[in-house]
Amino acid sequence: MWRVQQIAQKKASKIGLGLAMAPPAPRLDKTGAVFIGEAAEGVDLPSLRAAADAILAGRWNVFAMHGLQLGFPPQWNRDPKTGTVAPMKLGKAIDYRRESVVGDIKYLWEPSRHLELVTLALAWRATNEQRYAAGARLLLESWFDQCPYPRGVHWTSSLELAVRLLNWAFAWQLLGGAGSAMFRGEDGMRFQRRWLDNIYQHCHFIRGYLSHHSSANNHLFGEYMGLFVASVQWPCWTESARWEAFARRGLEVEALKQNTADGVNKEQAIYYQHEVMDMMLLCHHIGAANGAGFSSAFLGRLERLAEFVAAMMDVGGNVPMTGDADDAQMVRLSHEAGWSPYRSLLASCALLFQRGDFKRKAGRLDDKNRWLFGANGMAAWAALAEAPEQPVLAFPEGGYYLLGKDFGTPDEVRIVVDCAPLGYLSIAAHGHADALAFTLSAGGEELLIDPGTYAYHTQKAWRDYFRSTAAHNTVQVDGQDQSEIGGNFMWLKKANAKALAHVASGAVQQFEGEHDGYRRLQDPVLHRRKIHFDATCNAIVVKDILECRGDHDIALHWHFAEGCRVETTGTELVVNARSKALRMQCTLPGAAELLRCSEAPIGGWISRTFDEKAAITTAVWRGKIHGKTEIETRITLA
Secondary structure (H helix, E strand, O other): OHHHHHHHHHHHHHOOOOOOOOOOOOOOOOOOOOOOOOOOOOOOHHHHHHHHHHHHOOEEEEOOEEEEEOOOOOOOOEOOOOOOEOOOOEHHHOOOOOHHHHOOHHHHHHHHHOHHHHHHHHHHHHHOOHHHHHHHHHHHHHHHHHOOOOEOHHHOOHHHHHHHHHHHHHHHHHOOHHHOHHHOHHHHHHHHHHHHHHHHHHHHHHHHOOOOHHHOOHHHHHHHHHHHHHHHHOOOOOOHHHHHHHHHHHHHHHHHHOEOOOOOEOOOOHHHHHHHHHHHHHHHHHHHHOOOOOOHHHHHHHHHHHHHHHHHOOOOOOOOOOOOOOOOOOOOOOOOOOOOHHHHHHHHHHHHHOOHHHHHHHOOOOHHHHHHHHHHHHHHHHHOOOOOOOOOOEEOOOOEEEEEEOOOOOOOEEEEEEOOOOOOOOOOOOOOOOOOOEEEEEOOEEEEOOOEOOOOOOOHHHHHHHOOHHHOOOEEEOOEOOOOEEEOOEEOOOOOEEEEEEEOOOOEEEEEEEEOHHHHOOOOOEEEEEEEEEOOOOEEEEEEEEEOOOEEEEEEEEEEOOOOEEEEEOOEEEEEOOOOEEEEEEOOOOOOEEEOOEEOOEEOEEEEEOOEEEEOOEEEEEEEEEOOEEEEEEEEEO
């Protein structure tokens, strides 16, 4: 019924019903309190200036395309990847999923989130050079000209509008707020009113097109975020108070609904966990600056989410790439080299919760946190004593389990086992078919990895591969995935994973779990996996038990990090990394097949960033089984 209502709403908007074509005049007697600091001491000014100068010169970084000459200002409705120009009809009537209509929608949408606007505003605040403020205004006015409400592809997705509102709030404050010099004079007042009219139309659109039911995931959370931040920053209309209260209630509810009590985002995608955490952090930060932060339950859930990120992160700062990732940032306040979104969040949570263990994992205070927390935050960071890492080892509701030793030291061994649900809600949009897979790192060096995501709306073969069972360190049966793909962001039949045992203390540790994904086969197969780790000799024994009656083809995949050199010596694998090594034997007959940059079959690939892939070695043991069979794999670290 809700979908029918949405269709009716779209049809009505085609004839002008329910639109905000003439926004009411704003009241500017009050705007939101300051939530971002002055140009903070220690900010990497050369990198910030270089980023802002590149934008003014028309050079943009959009996912895999770096230094792309889009001009300044760019053509906002032209896909920078394919050159396709999206139609300028009613936004809600555009099928943005069709590449023939809009090109690659991720590339088309990304510049219009306006993270680059904030870069220019930061550069102006840090240097006081007028060209950056003038560039910010030109960027905005060109967007208003080319993307008039409610036409075009930038008026289709409420989440995109919400992220744009967040960045507008940061830019507004950085450029001086309602009293900014750019708003002076008749021309400045006209520009200010035009911007505020767009803000009202964004809020009106989001309130009318929230993501519900199967889409009520991070999209809904982000939509509440944008509506909340805009209502707090610009309480300029009679609807503002209602919008703020509505969005705040939604954020409080969804923070608990979308994240497990033990700290795992239910989408089962670590990068989306980072995005939701960032939304929670920014909403609380902005709300608290305006005298109304969020509840203790909301903050408690954020702290648990941070504990999960800390547990996943090895001593080298590596985090397994479980589930989907699209490289999105809510707002870009850091431009320094080597910036990590996970370390940045842990630094934020170290300050927010006074956690010395988070500070140690974060390593340093990055520019984002310098801007957010200002001089007081830097003083608090200096006063906070580091604490040794004592990671949470089991997340039974979230579905992740750790084995290993010497956490947080150069001798660390960290094994992360995935025994989680496929994903969130009925479509499990961002989950991967990775039940019972695990990753392995030693001394902060990745050895066995999750290859990542690579593609979303386009390149279907690659989209399907990177979320397939074959792309994870687990068993594939009869060439099938554990769960059945139904579309780019949809799963049909879903594997159910269950942990049976977990002992993570002492010299000999173990995990045991099973999943029923292959029970759907004509001859049903139950996959049970036992993992034993002997901390005295750094040896891992993996036993895969396949319970069935008939014949099946089995493939056991192992994906090694980029720095690993993998060779076969008889039936044994010998793996040498930069400073670590391991040997692997399997009881399946014959030698492992090594895939590297293979396209038939696809294998031997990793995607560290969206739309970019690189070579790795994937080892595959293949065999045939009849009836109940146990396959043993021995891994010895050297």
